[in-house]
Amino acid sequence: MKNLNLFILPVVVFLTITTVINGGITSEYVRQAQPSVEMPLETFPSPPGYNVPEQVHLTQGDHDGRAMIVSWVTPLNLAGSNVVTYWMVVNSSTSTNSSDVKMAKKKAHGSTSSYRFYDYTSGYLHHANIKGLEYNTTYIYEVGSDQSVRQFNFTTPPAVGPDVPYTFGIIGDLGQTYASNETLYHYSNPKGQAVLFAGDLSYADDHPNHDQRKWDTFGKFLEPCAAYQPFIYAAGNHEIDFAPEIGEPHPFKPYMHRYPNAYKASGSISPLWYSVRRGPAHIIVLSSYSAYGKYTPQYLWLQQELKNVNREETPWLIVMVHSPWYNSNNYHFMEGESMRIMFESWFVNSKVDLVLSGHVHAYERSERVSNIKYNITNGLSTPVKDPNAPIYITIGDGGNIEGIANSFTDPQPSYSAYREASFGHAVLEIHNRTHALYTWHRNQDNEPVAADSFIVRNRYNLLDDERI
Numbered sequence: 001m002k003n004l005n006l007f008i009l010p011v012v013v014f015l016t017i018t019t020v021i022n023g024g025i026t027s028e029y030v031r032q033a034q035p036s037v038e039m040p041l042e043t044f045p046s047p048p049g050y051n052v053p054e055q056v057h058l059t060q061g062d063h064d065g066r067a068m069i070v071s072w073v074t075p076l077n078l079a080g081s082n083v084v085t086y087w088m089v090v091n092s093s094t095s096t097n098s099s100d101v102k103m104a105k106k107k108a109h110g111s112t113s114s115y116r117f118y119d120y121t122s123g124y125l126h127h128a129n130i131k132g133l134e135y136n137t138t139y140i141y142e143v144g145s146d147q148s149v150r151q152f153n154f155t156t157p158p159a160v161g162p163d164v165p166y167t168f169g170i171i172g173d174l175g176q177t178y179a180s181n182e183t184l185y186h187y188s189n190p191k192g193q194a195v196l197f198a199g200d201l202s203y204a205d206d207h208p209n210h211d212q213r214k215w216d217t218f219g220k221f222l223e224p225c226a227a228y229q230p231f232i233y234a235a236g237n238h239e240i241d242f243a244p245e246i247g248e249p250h251p252f253k254p255y256m257h258r259y260p261n262a263y264k265a266s267g268s269i270s271p272l273w274y275s276v277r278r279g280p281a282h283i284i285v286l287s288s289y290s291a292y293g294k295y296t297p298q299y300l301w302l303q304q305e306l307k308n309v310n311r312e313e314t315p316w317l318i319v320m321v322h323s324p325w326y327n328s329n330n331y332h333f334m335e336g337e338s339m340r341i342m343f344e345s346w347f348v349n350s351k352v353d354l355v356l357s358g359h360v361h362a363y364e365r366s367e368r369v370s371n372i373k374y375n376i377t378n379g380l381s382t383p384v385k386d387p388n389a390p391i392y393i394t395i396g397d398g399g400n401i402e403g404i405a406n407s408f409t410d411p412q413p414s415y416s417a418y419r420e421a422s423f424g425h426a427v428l429e430i431h432n433r434t435h436a437l438y439t440w441h442r443n444q445d446n447e448p449v450a451a452d453s454f455i456v457r458n459r460y461n462l463l464d465d466e467r468i
């Protein structure tokens with residue numbers, strides 16, 4: 001509670017400012033219209049040396065945070081190219097024998113694949129799942145062999161539990177422009193311990209023939225952050241890479257080769273929808289671009305998954321889905337509507353805390369609203385305030401090549417609490433089973449400045465008299 005008190009005061013002051021203007025804020029901050037200029041291929045040379053690993057990134061390798069998938073790429077597939085060596089960092093206060101550290105080194109062997117896309121052949125993509133890790137522990141890991149070794153580190157989360165503090169970064173629609181670089185720079189203190197990535201990674205498909213070299217440069221761009229903390233990804237439309245006109249009819253081919261996850265650990269049949277538990281949070285990832293109608297695999301999985309959530313163990317229930325359900329921007333307006341109709345009542349009944357989306361290249365936060373009373377004859381199509389409803393965050397403002405989405409609907413609808421056409425990122429600091437602090441940071445501000453901020457009251461642990 002001591003930590004909580006430290007942040008309550010400045011936030012209360014901020015909330016006082018924001019809530020007085022109830023009914024929604026369209027930020028007066030006007031970002032200068034300028035194109036998002038992509039960093040050229042030459043910005044990201046491969047690291048020097050013979051068969052040196054590159055594009056190193058991490059994601060959670062099991063359901064509860066005791067495994068980590070390490071991914072990397074090598075130009076050649078030599079003996080040892082697919083091996084990750086790792087060891088626990090031993091606190092000097094508990095061990096003075098340096099040989100203990102050396103003896104603790106272990107190896108994990110990865111899978112290796114390569115894919116072709118039009119006229120491009122990928123390097124060798126290695127994915128090794130390190131299992132049986134200790135909670136709340138820092139590990140050093142190395143990929144490569146002989147003189148080509150590169151060394152990184154990561155820290156595992158605390159054991160799943162209701163009152164373990166944990167901080168997530170939230171990023172979406174990043175791409176690889178100079179604006180993307182600002183976003184990652186502003187996040188990469190790093191402010192969080194893991195990143196929830198709301199989809200649309202490289203934007204390779206915005207280039208002729210889906211230039212796959214852009215997937216490589218994106219991997220290099222992300223490495224300084226993603227090699228040190230896991231990213232939990234949702235797939236966006238820019239991951240589809242469906243291009244039958246150039247002989248590439250298999251959706252998600254590059255993405256699924258490069259960004260695997262442990263979907264089977266959550267009973268899913270597809271890496272496009274899955275869940276992980278991390279500290280106090282249960283994260284459900286859905287796919288806007290896979291079938292979700294009644295009887296489909298994703299529908300049936302989500303139906304069961306919501307029953308599997310144990311809010312006594314993980315009080316924070318967060319859903320990530322690329323296409324937003326509550327978005328008052330003219331760009332992609334109502335694209336998420338059919339999925340909202342399918343699942344919104346489930347989210348309300350399950351008291352989902354937050355829904356994180358991207359897709360729209362601006363920032364928006366909703367009120368707690370629902371629109372679940374509508375049927376085809378009653379005409380009840382207006383969202384209403386609902387204390388059991390999630391807050392919907394649209395965070396597609398990572399800074400990609402397509403630029404900012406600066407055309408909001410007018411007037412601002414009642415469900416929209418705050419919206420602004422600026423690039424940025426967000427941070428969710430979960431403090432205990434009842435409170436979290438959410439902040440959104442626009443790139444133009446200094447790092448400590450939060451342009452939008454509020455205390456998130458957990459929906460499951462909300463007392464009845466606290467419901468508004």
Ligand SMILES: [Fe+2]
Nearest residue numbers: 200236237359
């Ligand atoms: Fe998108």
